[in-house]
Amino acid sequence: MFWILKNLISTDSQERISLNLEPKSTEYRVLVNEAGQILLDPITNIPDREQWL
Numbered sequence: 001m002f003w004i005l006k007n008l009i010s011t012d013s014q015e016r017i018s019l020n021l022e023p024k025s026t027e028y029r030v031l032v033n034e035a036g037q038i039l040l041d042p043i044t045n046i047p048d049r050e051q052w053l
Contacts, residue, residue, distance in 0.1 A: 002037070 011017055021053030031037050 001041075 005019065005021070009017055009019070023042075025044060027043050027045060029041040029043050030038065031041060
């Protein structure tokens with residue numbers, strides 16, 4: 001399920017989109033469905049040396 005954050009946004013002169021939101025992560029997994037909807041899923045990578053914890 002998705003919620004609407006903004007009804008309409010436009011790209012800037014370099015075709016980037018800015019959501020002006022406080023990021024929850026510095027890395028995201030990008031998913032897209034058949035309808036072309038994009039989902040940014042915040043992820044946290046755990047370094048190999050710390051995964052045993």
